[in-house]
Amino acid sequence: METKKYYGMIDILRLVFAILVMVIHTMAFSSINEDLRIVTSMGICRIAVPFFFIVSGYFLYNRINLEKEPKSTLKRLLILYGSWVAIEFVALSPGILNYFKDPLSIIMRLLLFGVTGSLWYISSLIITILLISKLLKKDKIIFLLIIGFILYLFGTTGDTYYGLFNNPLINGYTSIFVLPQIGITESILFITLGAAINKYKLNYKIKNAGILSISSIILLLIETFVLNKIGIAKDANMYLSAIIAAPSILIWALNYKKNISNKFSKTCKEYSIGIYCSHQILMLWIQALLPNAATNSMIKFILTFCLSALVITLLRKTKAKIILLE
8 A cells, every 4th residue: 555645844834824824814913013913914924825725736736647636636625625614604603694694695605715714725726626627737837827827916906906906807806706816816826836846846946945935035024014004905815926935935845855754744734724724713712702812812813723723633533534634
């Protein structure tokens, strides 16, 4: 039986970025300092989802020409998405039924990003794989990169660069997908970038990925402060510098030389999926049951993190751990 291969530093970074997504949603540092909130929740943490997409694209390219693909990958993602939507619906009922105006809005939300909104990355991944898998099989990577870049720029007009544009087309897009980053605007570019790193073996060709990663993160922080301080940004999901930062971080992780055990790597991967999918459910319960504590964003973050880690630890000991993509 073939032993499943894990990629230690990539899986560690998956966990780190899942925690950074939690920092975004709890606005962890807003109770401490406004500039620190911008640096973290509005800035560096926003590399997380582009990194998740680019990792997905890297590994998808390894499998895409297999006969069972993309059906096998889509099946796993649908199980993951459907399971966590069901968990969210049960865990947050009956309050959610009063939150929506009509049954159609409930259905659209459940299909696109779940009850809490965290699951949009998975639904966008499913949509994008359905759309681009045939082109990936034909190695149309350059074409997909061009389309992905155009779509990403389009998405920024309703997000980070909203104040510079009056783009009615993005309003039409968000009338369907609600937020500019959901669907295909962000996912096609970064998934294809991951596939390109794999196809062209860029991790062997780019030797200074660590320096490039640090430089691109600094660039992202500059972009963050300018756009958010001047008031150009409507939201903080689609920075142009992330197009450099996410691939650079993945290449650095692929080139990481120190040995990391498969057991530890597997654990990091499972916790990253579990924390990403569960944290907003738990955060909402904390806000409901401990409203005074939750007014302090750092306390809310710590409570959410500890409770998420506990829940995933217990989940890993049951048969339900299948939803962690074991």
